[in-house]
Amino acid sequence: MPNEQSPPVLQAQGLTKRYGRRTALRDIDLTVPAGRVIGLVGPNGAGKSTLLHLACGLTEPTSGRLDVLGARPASDAAHLARVGFVAQDTPVYGSLSVADHLRLGARLNPTWDQALAERRIAQVGLIPTQKAGRLSGGQRAQLALTIAAATRPELLIFDEPAAALDPLARDRFLDNLLEFVTELGASAVLSSHLLGDVARVCDHLVVLCDSRVQVAGDIPELLAGHHRLVLTRGELDRLPADLDVVTTVDQDGGRRVDALVRGDATALPPTAPAGPVTLEELVLAYMTRATAPTGRSRR
Numbered sequence: 526m527p528n529e530q531s532p533p534v535l536q537a538q539g540l541t542k543r544y545g546r547r548t549a550l551r552d553i554d555l556t557v558p559a560g561r562v563i564g565l566v567g568p569n570g571a572g573k574s575t576l577l578h579l580a581c582g583l584t585e586p587t588s589g590r591l592d593v594l595g596a597r598p599a600s601d602a603a604h605l606a607r608v609g610f611v612a613q614d615t616p617v618y619g620s621l622s623v624a625d626h627l628r629l630g631a632r633l634n635p636t637w638d639q640a641l642a643e644r645r646i647a648q649v650g651l652i653p654t655q656k657a658g659r660l661s662g663g664q665r666a667q668l669a670l671t672i673a674a675a676t677r678p679e680l681l682i683f684d685e686p687a688a689a690l691d692p693l694a695r696d697r698f699l700d701n702l703l704e705f706v707t708e709l710g711a712s713a714v715l716s717s718h719l720l721g722d723v724a725r726v727c728d729h730l731v732v733l734c735d736s737r738v739q740v741a742g743d744i745p746e747l748l749a750g751h752h753r754l755v756l757t758r759g760e761l762d763r764l765p766a767d768l769d770v771v772t773t774v775d776q777d778g779g780r781r782v783d784a785l786v787r788g789d790a791t792a793l794p795p796t797a798p799a800g801p802v803t804l805e806e807l808v809l810a811y812m813t814r815a816t817a818p819t820g821r822s823r824r
């Protein structure tokens with residue numbers, strides 16, 4: 526179980542990854558404490574898979590560093606065993622049966638928990654003799670999740686695990702994911718475009734956009750620290766400097782603006798009606814700001 530002294534699950538300093546001339550991650554500083562279910566969100570090509578692949582040791586930084594659970598990713602066999610990874614397309618061996626996958630897992634992983642694997646396979650209704658190549662997308666995802674969890678990792682990493690699943694299968698998958706995280710006392714990172722899923726299972730958010738982290742933190746604190754205001758242009762211009770205006774949308778033909786701002790609620794102008802911010806509004810605001818350079822302006 527992680528505690529206050531546990532090292533961060535992810536700690537990046539100046540982390541940069543380039544593929545040839547393309548920069549996937551640019552000078553990222555990030556600290557994610559242990560014991561969280563982290564939602565990694567951002568548009569296509571933002572660098573999410575790249576960050577997850579770096580965290581698993583599947584690729585190396587171009588510069589800067591990334592520590593996972595306090596050490597370099599996949600630095601040795603012991604560290605490898607502390608991290609479980611479920612890739613985007615939940616790959617399985619098509620010609621092997623479900624039971625073969627568990628046998629293989631047992632042979633390859635010193636920390637393998639066969640009882641956990643068999644129990645979960647039964648719970649999700651997978652038939653041990655069935656060939657993995659004949660499983661539906663949802664069943665394949667459940668098998669991949671079971672294998673990752675049965676290694677009893679401290680960190681489970683999922684790259685868009687539920688994207689191809691129907692709403693019911695996705696719901697079940699996310700329930701199982703949370704059960705595993707609780708049972709193992711693990712942390713989890715989950716990249717997803719489905720903000721409803723993130724709101725449902727995650728308690729920490731990282732928004733990646735334009736190869737950079739735009740905002741990161743525990744979701745309750747992030748939501749409490751952002752506000753929607755309806756202001757006149759003059760009021761917008763007079764907002765205290767310590768309020769960060771993330772985005773503005775014109776209302777009433779430009780006479781008023783709907784602004785999403787970050788800062789202490791005590792700094793908000795008393796005249797401006799303020800409202801709470803949803804996770805979706807927060808994510809979209811940071812994505813909008815990152816992709817529209819004028820979004821940073823108060824004008």
Ligand SMILES: Nc1ncnc2c1ncn2[C@@H]1O[C@H](COP(=O)(O)OP(=O)(O)OP(=O)(O)O)[C@@H](O)[C@H]1O
Nearest residue numbers: 544547548549567568569570571572573574575576
């Ligand atoms: N192996 C590679 N070779 C060259 N470029 C790559 C490679 N992998 C990723 N990229 C590029 O790096 C950038 C980030 O890609 P990445 O797959 O990390 O984004 P993503 O946020 O996971 O996207 P998506 O949501 O579409 O899965 C993109 O511009 C992509 O084209």
